[in-house]
Amino acid sequence: MNEFELIDEIVHALGRAAAGTWVRLGPGDDSAVTAVPPGAELVSSIDALVADVHFPGAADPELIGYRAMMVSASDLAAMGAGPGFALVALSLERDDAAWLRGLGRGMGEACIELGLPLVGGNLARGPVTIAVSVHGFAPAGTALRRSGARPGDGVFVTGSLGLAAAAVARGGLDAARPGDLDPLAAGYFRPRARLEAGQRLRGVATSLIDLSDGLLQDLGHVCTASGVGAELVGAAIPVADGVRREHVLGGSDDYELCFTAPAEPPALGIPVTRIGTIVAEPGVRLDGAPASGGYQHFGRG
Amino acid sequence: MNEFELIDEIVHALGRAAAGTWVRLGPGDDSAVTAVPPGAELVSSIDALVADVHFPGAADPELIGYRAMMVSASDLAAMGAGPGFALVALSLERDDAAWLRGLGRGMGEACIELGLPLVGGNLARGPVTIAVSVHGFAPAGTALRRSGARPGDGVFVTGSLGLAAAAVARGGLDAARPGDLDPLAAGYFRPRARLEAGQRLRGVATSLIDLSDGLLQDLGHVCTASGVGAELVGAAIPVADGVRREHVLGGSDDYELCFTAPAEPPALGIPVTRIGTIVAEPGVRLDGAPASGGYQHFGRG
Numbered sequence: 079m080n081e082f083e084l085i086d087e088i089v090h091a092l093g094r095a096a097a098g099t100w101v102r103l104g105p106g107d108d109s110a111v112t113a114v115p116p117g118a119e120l121v122s123s124i125d126a127l128v129a130d131v132h133f134p135g136a137a138d139p140e141l142i143g144y145r146a147m148m149v150s151a152s153d154l155a156a157m158g159a160g161p162g163f164a165l166v167a168l169s170l171e172r173d174d175a176a177w178l179r180g181l182g183r184g185m186g187e188a189c190i191e192l193g194l195p196l197v198g199g200n201l202a203r204g205p206v207t208i209a210v211s212v213h214g215f216a217p218a219g220t221a222l223r224r225s226g227a228r229p230g231d232g233v234f235v236t237g238s239l240g241l242a243a244a245a246v247a248r249g250g251l252d253a254a255r256p257g258d259l260d261p262l263a264a265g266y267f268r269p270r271a272r273l274e275a276g277q278r279l280r281g282v283a284t285s286l287i288d289l290s291d292g293l294l295q296d297l298g299h300v301c302t303a304s305g306v307g308a309e310l311v312g313a314a315i316p317v318a319d320g321v322r323r324e325h326v327l328g329g330s331d332d333y334e335l336c337f338t339a340p341a342e343p344p345a346l347g348i349p350v351t352r353i354g355t356i357v358a359e360p361g362v363r364l365d366g367a368p369a370s371g372g373y374q375h376f377g378r379g
Numbered sequence: 380m381n382e383f384e385l386i387d388e389i390v391h392a393l394g395r396a397a398a399g400t401w402v403r404l405g406p407g408d409d410s411a412v413t414a415v416p417p418g419a420e421l422v423s424s425i426d427a428l429v430a431d432v433h434f435p436g437a438a439d440p441e442l443i444g445y446r447a448m449m450v451s452a453s454d455l456a457a458m459g460a461g462p463g464f465a466l467v468a469l470s471l472e473r474d475d476a477a478w479l480r481g482l483g484r485g486m487g488e489a490c491i492e493l494g495l496p497l498v499g500g501n502l503a504r505g506p507v508t509i510a511v512s513v514h515g516f517a518p519a520g521t522a523l524r525r526s527g528a529r530p531g532d533g534v535f536v537t538g539s540l541g542l543a544a545a546a547v548a549r550g551g552l553d554a555a556r557p558g559d560l561d562p563l564a565a566g567y568f569r570p571r572a573r574l575e576a577g578q579r580l581r582g583v584a585t586s587l588i589d590l591s592d593g594l595l596q597d598l599g600h601v602c603t604a605s606g607v608g609a610e611l612v613g614a615a616i617p618v619a620d621g622v623r624r625e626h627v628l629g630g631s632d633d634y635e636l637c638f639t640a641p642a643e644p645p646a647l648g649i650p651v652t653r654i655g656t657i658v659a660e661p662g663v664r665l666d667g668a669p670a671s672g673g674y675q676h677f678g679r680g
Contacts, residue, residue, distance in 0.1 A: 111423075111458070112420065113420050120415055121410045124501050131504050132503065157408070202432065204506065
């Protein structure tokens with residue numbers, strides 16, 4: 079099998095995930111072509127997921143593919159954008175058509191769930207890495223940033239937190255199989271990018287971020303960007319069943335949304351919990367004490 | 380130095396490369412935000428460059444960064460698109476601020492030359508890989524594909540070919556230094572994405588591709604996509620000084636444009652040479668004999 083046959087494998091696995099209202103030209107040429115809805119701005123992000131750093135390299139490829147796409151698309155939710163399209167650059171050590179087919183199936187499933195067509199890609203020889211570039215649409219001027227939180231705003235999170243971090247701490251993710259995931263493994267491998275909820279927060283939230291590096295660190299980014307601080311109430315934080323609170327505060331990979339708003343938000347279609355209040359004094363405090371933590375790819379040197 | 384300080388290093392190195400007419404929000408939030416010119420469609424591609432596969436890992440980081448951006452942007456030229464914006468996902472084994480600053484300087488230089496703002500990025504721990512997602516603009520319906528070549532069209536290439544492939548064959552690219560490149564090393568490290576020439580070919584060329592995998596293979600893609608063949612005249616192919624013809628036919632990394640057109644094209648601002656003719660019979664022939672070759676990341680298994 080050569081490079082182009084491998085690419086055909088992916089395109090086949092993706093099936094209808096490559097089609098969409100705004101897609102003018104999908105995979106197969108030097109670039110893809112998309113139209114942009116009238117009045118919309120483009121919201122764009124890129125992530126690279128490295129085997130055995132960002133996901134267990136020996137895990138099921140369908141689970142890896144699904145998660146990679148959801149994790150990347152979460153950056154669109156974190157801006158309040160609707161789905162646009164995605165591109166994937168894949169590095170593989172060897173040509174393994176079955177693995178690639180599984181990966182494509184998982185990515186395609188996530189793309190179809192999100193309404194996010196996968197319009198192009200690239201395949202190269204190298205250490206297993208999945209780079210995903212995601213693009214969404216938002217009416218001009220409405221994308222939600224980290225920088226708008228104001229003293230007095232409530233701090234809110236969606237869903238319940240900690241399953242993915244607890245799953246990583248437990249280990250054994252290599253053995254997980256699609257269709258037979260326990261709650262922890264599902265929390266890790268099947269996060270949902272909150273695109274719907276994010277869009278409903280446009281014009282409502284003063285700031286928005288997704289929880290990828292742990293609640294304390296991500297909320298810290300919002301506070302720094304906004305020039306404010308936050309007071310959190312520990313007992314209010316929605317910890318998932320079977321999860322210790324440390325997995326929520328300093329853990330990672332929840333991909334729920336954290337936002338600030340001057341009033342209770344409208345219904346978002348998913349659970350929302352108020353966990354604290356924005357204050358003028360910088361820093362994040364938990365039950366009155368300074369708090370920090372979270373994931374960094376490079377330690378302090 | 381932590382992850383966020385490293386990202387600050389890159390943003391600093393990029394300087395004004397992050398600004399641009401259509402940029403609404405640059406690096407630092409979950410996503411970047413860009414506007415799209417009225418009436419334009421978006422042309423998008425992604426590439427991943429792996430150390431010691433796509434570039435010599437020990438080479439000067441400024442040269443690596445410049446080349447990575449130009450190579451990626453070449454996919455926009457290959458569609459006849461103008462510059463839009465770029466995103467970069469970088470994996471690094473260790474936090475090396477000097478290396479990263481050099482890489483950022485090279486990328487920034489290329490972005491400024493191209494008018495292609497670098498609006499966002501991601502930094503992760505992993506084997507050294509540079510994934511670049513590039514986006515350009517073209518008036519709706521005008522992007523040039525591989526599929527429009529028709530029998531009777533001329534086959535044209537820009538520039539002169541083979542320097543980069545000859546440089547790889549010669550070796551010693553690790554020792555190259557910015558500001559002191561011989562012609563072969565310059566051919567490898569300082570390709571120019573032909574964005575201007577590509578745009579002038581809109582409404583003129585019937586098909587367009589960039590030469591990244593070697594003339595025979597890339598022209599083969601055009602022929603396959605168009606359902607035609609090509610007859611090339613060996614003596615007409617513009618081989619660069621000091622380069623053997625094998626480096627042109629089966630070589631790689633030229634990033635010049637190859638296009639088909641029913642008549643001589645208008646001035647493109649760079650040299651253009653007619654090298655053959657499109658015919659109805661499939662396949663690429665050189666001086667009458669079937670010809671094939673070029674670079675593939677995965678061999679035939």
